[in-house]
Amino acid sequence: MSKYWSNIVKKISPYVPGEQPKDRKYIKLNTNENPYQPSQKALKAISKVANESLRLYPDPTCDSLRNTLAEYHGLKASEVFVGNGSDEILAFSFMAFFNPGDTIIFPDITYSFYEVYSSMFCVNYRLIPLDEEFNIPVEEFFTENDGIILANPNAPTGKALPIESIRRILEKNTNKVVIIDEAYVDFGAQTSIELIKEFDNLLVIGTLSKSRALAGLRVGFALGNEQLIEGLDRVKNSINSYTLDRLALVGAEEAIKDHEYFCEIRDKIINTREWVSDKLSALGFKVIESKANFIFISHPKINGKLLFEKLKESNILVRHFNSPRIDNFLRVSIGCDEEMDFFCQKVREIIESLC
Amino acid sequence: MSKYWSNIVKKISPYVPGEQPKDRKYIKLNTNENPYQPSQKALKAISKVANESLRLYPDPTCDSLRNTLAEYHGLKASEVFVGNGSDEILAFSFMAFFNPGDTIIFPDITYSFYEVYSSMFCVNYRLIPLDEEFNIPVEEFFTENDGIILANPNAPTGKALPIESIRRILEKNTNKVVIIDEAYVDFGAQTSIELIKEFDNLLVIGTLSKSRALAGLRVGFALGNEQLIEGLDRVKNSINSYTLDRLALVGAEEAIKDHEYFCEIRDKIINTREWVSDKLSALGFKVIESKANFIFISHPKINGKLLFEKLKESNILVRHFNSPRIDNFLRVSIGCDEEMDFFCQKVREIIESLC
Structure with missing residues (x-):
């Protein structure tokens, strides 16, 4: 431990990814x-921009990729945020929507990064125990003044909640942001994206790392009310103007299009x-x-x-x-x-x- | 402004990059x-990995690129951190080395992101006015308990400090981290890298965006005592395990090698x-x-x-x-x-x- 470390760095236990x-x-x-x-179309698009253009900064607003994702999901571009993998977007969400001392709740068995983000950004967390069969006890997430983060399907269990359960949670929670982490949704669960029009505090987060076979490219996205998206943009633009490189931007776009x-x-x-x-x-x-x-x-x-x-x-x-x-x-x-x-x-x- | 925004997001004025x-x-x-x-060797290396391998996560520890940078700069790999552009590394440095309420000092005319980071991470800042000819008044940076961040050469003035001035600042400041942002150093200024062996609180930050013609690839690096580097690693691993994609990792490595x-x-x-x-x-x-x-x-x-x-x-x-x-x-x-x-x-x- 160094005397130059901040208190938070002294305290945190960083996430440990799977062995490589x-x-x-x-x-x-x-x-x-x-x-x-990955999609051959995505790979071709990447090779095509591995040229002189790399001397130039990427588009900081990522308009083209945002438009593509918006069209794909039936939303407006202003309801789409893109980032360097869904982990980065989760971290930005903690900064954008929770104050130090706020409480966020999530299951006792879930993606272990949620606990790391809570510590990193001084947000308290409360763990809701899954039942014996690893089901999420939906009623336990009816809480007025706490944030919520749920992986759906959950990890590492793989169990999914139906959209009606997410709706019930959202109906009971309107004071804080509810984050649904849909990293694995494409493999058989129901997405909550259609609830975005009804609930202005719902943020749905997705990634191209799993179902699009692009873990090596680092692209994630968040969908939600445009004020939530603006909050994420404000955080991003206070940290790094360009989180997605030129290659990732075009590769992601072509991957989404290759339905x-x-x-x-x-x-x-x-x-x-x-x-x-x-x-x-x-x-x-x-x-x-x-x-x-x-x-x-x-x-x-x-x-x-x-x-x-x-x-x-x-x-x-x-x-x-x-x-x-x-x-x-x-x-x-x-x-x-x-x-x-x-x-x-x-x-x-x-x-x-x-x- | 949204009622869901955190206090910090309500308060900050994000950085505005140049028009695109x-x-x-x-x-x-x-x-x-x-x-x-950019280097043709870098472009070829990128095209070569725009293939099946993109389905796999990148190396989270970025060992190969770190080794290459270490060798290039005569350091150990443990004295090298790499990130998604030098802006991301600057933001991580604020999180890693300063507590909310600490003070950091920098010139009144300098890279405007420093002020944004200060606000974002609740670090107070004190501005030291440049003289009429935009020179940095070195003695004003003799301060025992404040962090320091200096762009050398400075931006947007382009003026550089000699290494002896940086040494004098380091001799007077041993309680907090001193960051020298060398984004533009290759165009004629003196690097402070050789001072890393002497001063365990010196962090030198560089980028491949300018002198390596790779702004579109998003790669920056930090060099410093291995405890400082470990602090940056802890922040990174609490936010995003993989900030550099597979394409950026190989492109950056070949660009550095193409001296x-x-x-x-x-x-x-x-x-x-x-x-x-x-x-x-x-x-x-x-x-x-x-x-x-x-x-x-x-x-x-x-x-x-x-x-x-x-x-x-x-x-x-x-x-x-x-x-x-x-x-x-x-x-x-x-x-x-x-x-x-x-x-x-x-x-x-x-x-x-x-x-």
Whole structure:
């Protein structure tokens, strides 16, 4: 610890992303990346601007990408914000909509970055315990003066709330911003975007990292009432005028426009998720019903950490969280069919050798 | 203003970048972009990774780029931080090294983002007036318990401090971090990097946007004692695990390695700056001695704002700041020779028509 650090830096425990090991080749099922390549149209558009134009700053207002996202989602461009991945937008949202000392509530089992943002920006947080089956107790989120952040589908469980539950939460909460983090929504959950017209305190956050197969490009977006979007713009323009580079701007735009390819790879992942879930259930696993591009599993006879380690020895990386209530579970990203076949086969071998 | 905005968002006045007009084609001398194309090696490297790999997250620790920068500057990788442009790093530095209520000092005429960061992160600031010739009064920066941020060369004046002045400031200030923003240092000023070994509170910040002709790629870096770098890492990892995309990481690395091309375009810009300065002096302009890729000029007989407007009518964009003490000056980025010939010719015509 340095005497030059600010108090907040001394205090925070930063987020730890999934391993990106360089020692050998793994089947990477640990960071919810898409197993399929990005849209060829997006890749071509990127190559096309890898030229002289990079000497110039990108468009600070990102108008073209905003227009594309607005059209895609049936909104106005002024109802769209874009940023360097949805994490950056989540961080900006904490700065834009909550004061130090405010309270924000979220489930005890959810994306662990929410706790980090709360600490970083001195916002108190209250954890609402999920039930035994990892369901979100909707009524517990009826709170007048606290902010709310919910991942839908939730992570790492993969469980989704229906839009009617989100509506009920919004009806009870009109004094603070309600953030719905839809990073995984495209894999089978219902989006809350249509509620934006009704509720001026709803912010829906999305990303191109998962369903658009562009984790390496860093593009996220937020949708909401134009005053909320203006708040995010004010934060961005007080930190970094240009958070999206020229390559990301064009790549993201083409990826959004390539709807056909998006549907194709999304459907493949959903299909794979379903047969893998069935296969693992048959092997005795508890498989939480997932609407995401990952599954959350535990086996009655094998310790989660041990299974994680055995899989790593077999060159398969999955995610294990050393956290209360879920330390016997593994989060497994859905890869392509060949990868998941290999995964299921290895899991079967490990079970047979240990049980 | 929205009732959902945080107090800070209600209060701040965000930074306004130079115009990026889309209405017609201008000679853009208003945002200090490099007139030459980026390194061909960097462009090739970017095209090469515009492929399947974009489905994967980038390396969150940016090891390869950090190593390259460390080697280039004779430091350890642990003494290097990289980020999404130097603005992001400046914002992170405010969060990492200053508490709300602390004071930071900087000149009254300097990069206007410093004031924005101060407001955004509730750090008090004290302005030290430059002298009549826009020199920085070094002794005024001898202050025990305040942070310091200095652009060297300064912007928008272009004037540089010698390293011995920075050393004197560091000798007097050991309790808080001293940030030297070297965005423009490559165009003829002395870098303070060699002082990092001596002073553990010195943070030197650089960018690839200017001398490397990569404003569109968004890459900046900070160099300093490894505890300062760890502080920046902790802030980054509490906001966004991956601020640099895969394309930016490889492009930046190749640009740094292409030293020969860097020297070539840097020298061209310096040469152009010198003859343009001479030509403008001959036309009666006061030209502040610049060590940057821009010049700061005023004419005794023409109002700065009027000259700005007349140039815009001639399809030349320069920067005019509507600020006390400098509202009669224009900041003119150094373009290629043809652009600057055209600029000088237009300026002469405007002077002749108005005086």
